[in-house]
Amino acid sequence: MTHTHHLSEIMDLKGRYDLYGPIHKGLRKAQCDLLVRLGNIDFNDARATADLLSDMRGLLALAAAHLEHEDGQIHDALRARGAASVDRLDHQHDDHRATFARLEALVADIEAAKADERTALGRQLYLAFGIYIAHDLEHMHEEETVAAPQLWSLFSDAELMAIENRIVGSLPPEKAMAFMRLMIPAANPGERAAMLGGMKQQAPREAFDAVIEFAARPNLSAAEFADLARRLDLVA
Numbered sequence: 001m002t003h004t005h006h007l008s009e010i011m012d013l014k015g016r017y018d019l020y021g022p023i024h025k026g027l028r029k030a031q032c033d034l035l036v037r038l039g040n041i042d043f044n045d046a047r048a049t050a051d052l053l054s055d056m057r058g059l060l061a062l063a064a065a066h067l068e069h070e071d072g073q074i075h076d077a078l079r080a081r082g083a084a085s086v087d088r089l090d091h092q093h094d095d096h097r098a099t100f101a102r103l104e105a106l107v108a109d110i111e112a113a114k115a116d117e118r119t120a121l122g123r124q125l126y127l128a129f130g131i132y133i134a135h136d137l138e139h140m141h142e143e144e145t146v147a148a149p150q151l152w153s154l155f156s157d158a159e160l161m162a163i164e165n166r167i168v169g170s171l172p173p174e175k176a177m178a179f180m181r182l183m184i185p186a187a188n189p190g191e192r193a194a195m196l197g198g199m200k201q202q203a204p205r206e207a208f209d210a211v212i213e214f215a216a217r218p219n220l221s222a223a224e225f226a227d228l229a230r231r232l233d234l235v236a
C-alpha cells in the first residue's frame with residue numbers, strides 16, 4: 001500500500017484539507033473501545049487476557065507511530081514556517097511516550113503475575129490507560145483547534161496533501177492496513193466513502209480490494225458495509 005493519498009476528499013467543515021480528523025477519530029474510537037474491554041475483562045481468563053494485552057500493545061504501537069509521523073512531517077513543517085505552539089505539542093508527545101513505557105510495564109507485570117494477582121494489576125492498568133486517554137483527548141483537541149488552523153493559514157491544500165502522501169508512503173503494508181482498520185469504522189458514512197473512494201480511483205486495485213476485505217468488511221456492521229458498497233458501487 002505505497003499508493004498516493006487516500007484521503008484526498010476528506011475535508012474539515014470549512015472545506016480545508018484535514019490532516020488530523022480521520023486518524024484522530026480512529027484513535028479515539030480504538031482507545032475508548034479498549035478501555036471498555038479493560039473494564040469488562042475477567043483477568044482469570046488467560047486466553048482473553050492474552051488477547052486483550054496483545055491488542056493493547058498493537059494500539060500503543062500505532063499511537064507511537066502516529067506521534068512520529070506528526071513530529072517528523074507536521075511539526076517540522078510548522079516550525080519551518082514559524083508557527084507557534086509546536087514546542088508545546090512536542091512536549092505533550094514526550095509525555096505520551098513516557099506513558100507508553102509505563103503502560104507497557106504494567107502489561108508485562110500482568111503477563112508475569114500469578115493468577116490471583118492479575119485482577120489487581122488489571123485495575124491499575126485500567127486506571128492508567130483511562131488517564132492516558134483523558135490527556136490524549138485534550139491533546140488531540142488542541143491539535144485540531146490550534147495546530148490545524150495554523151496549518152491552514154500557512155499551507156495550501158496541495159501542500160497538506162503532500163504531507164499526507166509522505167506519511168502514507170512511509171508505512172509498511174501491514175501498518176498501513178492497521179491504520180485503515182482504526183479509521184474506517186470511526187468515520188461517518190460520507191467520510192468513509194470519500195476516504196475509500198479516493199483510494200479506489202488512485203491506488204492499485206489489489207491494494208484497494210485488500211482494504212475492503214481486511215479492513216472495511218470485518219470492522220463495519222452489515223448495514224454500514226452495505227451503505228459503503230452502494231456509495232462506491234462495489235460488487236457484493
